[in-house]
Amino acid sequence: MRMIPSFLLFGLFAVPALTADPALTTLFVVKDQTDDQGGCMSKIDTLQTWLTESRTLVASGLKAISDAQDSSATTYNVAKRYLAAHFQADPSNADALAAVQGSLTQVSDFLSGKTTLSSTPRLYCSDTWLIKLARDDVAWDSDGDVVMQEDDGKVSAPIAIEDVDLYQSELWRKQKNGKVVATKNVPYWSADLKEYIFDVNYNGKTYCTSSAKNLGATQDQTIPSTITLCPSAFTRSAAVATLGAKTPTAGMAIGDILPRGATLYHELFHLVLGTAETPDLTYSWVEQQNYLKKATTIPKGDDENYGQLVRRNPESYVFFSVGYWYFQQTTWSLDDTSKRWAFQSGAGELVKI
Structure with missing residues (x-):
């Protein structure tokens, strides 16, 4: 979620390739010795898990694109369906595919240390670092x-x-x-x-305290930019504790398998791509699909159509990456690895590859 509109932009700078993924405290300035004023001392282990999950998810998103471009891959057809269902993007729609791949690549490059922001971003575990x-x-x-x-x-x-x-x-x-x-x-x-x-x-409260639905916010008005994870993001009962902790079943909604760490993954798109470039169109799979049904329509007051806005929407990448990660797993294949659980329709189904 974007806390506020952006009026400052920041750049990405290439750095030499690293042999290992950078640590949390390399990617972010984090207060790891206190929980006060946005500190994360009691949340460090959870943040490490979420960071690992974010790397896993962005890799799954890029793998879907790779599979959709390789007609010899056994997962070719399913990967194409995923791209079409989530973004109306496939190898025949070069601009849409490039937009999706570009967004995922930029986030991946940040997480791997291949690129950095102009100033090391701050990561907070509450909004108490701000004084109203x-x-x-x-x-x-x-x-x-x-x-x-x-x-x-x-x-x-x-x-x-x-x-x-x-x-x-x-x-x-x-x-x-x-x-x-x-x-x-x-x-x-x-x-x-x-x-x-x-x-x-x-209404006299703060972003995090005004609603339990407010999980995280990114802003780039300041230099450096910041991600704020609200306390509710760490305790949200509607989300799965960790990626893959929930067994998929037929008809299970994609929203029911999203891990708590998806909040960090979502905010990374705002952080790396910039809040102005990543408007929160929707957090709902159903709403996303309704927007894609009128993909060429330009909403009033905007200069891009709904299809383009979906491809800028961070939560769309959450649905896409989590769903394809599940499809890559054989843990739940009932001893038949030719069958995988897929969520390209927004609900769990066992498909043959």
Whole structure:
């Protein structure tokens, strides 16, 4: 999930190939000695598992593309169906296939250390690393000091956050009649980063505490970018504890086999590709399929059609990668490895390859 819109972009830089996948604390700056202020001390082992699962899932997604391009592969037809069902992408739709493959490759390259972001991202295990402030609170600078401004009489006085030129676009908007009105955003201060981010008020709560459905958020307003995993992501009963911990059955919905670690996998697409490039179209398989039925329709206010938006949607990659990972396994093949469990229709079915 995106916490807020992005107005800063970051780049990917190639680095020499590594012989081993980088550690969690190489990919991210993590507070591993405390649980306070977004710390992850009690969650480190879980995060290590989720990181491994993310690497496994992105590899499965890329394997599906590879299989769909190899007509001699025994999994060729199923892989093509997966790509068509999830993205309306197959070898005959070069642009769609390139978009899907490109997104997966960029995430894979980040996880392998082949590429890095312009500044090492932060990973937090709650949103307590942010302090909610009022618009008219005194502004702080990048050193955490009060920002002073001279008036016409050359008298220096503190300036309010809402009056700082840099933050005008986040806190004010001009209506068609020319009137300037306040946006719904409020400032949040990060003592770690010495920067503000701007987001809605959440009715006096915070992103993580406002709803148990809020599992994670990525933002790239600051440098570095951040991923915040909410406490509910680690305890969510609707998700499977680990990848593959649930035995597939006929008719089982794809949503019922998603692991808790899929939250991190989802957020990695926002992080690596940028929040502006990965709008959250939907978290529902059924809604995704409805959008694909009108794939060439351009929604009002957008400049891309629904098919393109699905291919930008991080949760679509979660469905795709988890489903194809299950298809690759022979654990549940009932002693017949020519039959595998597939979820290309959104529900479990035993298919012959």
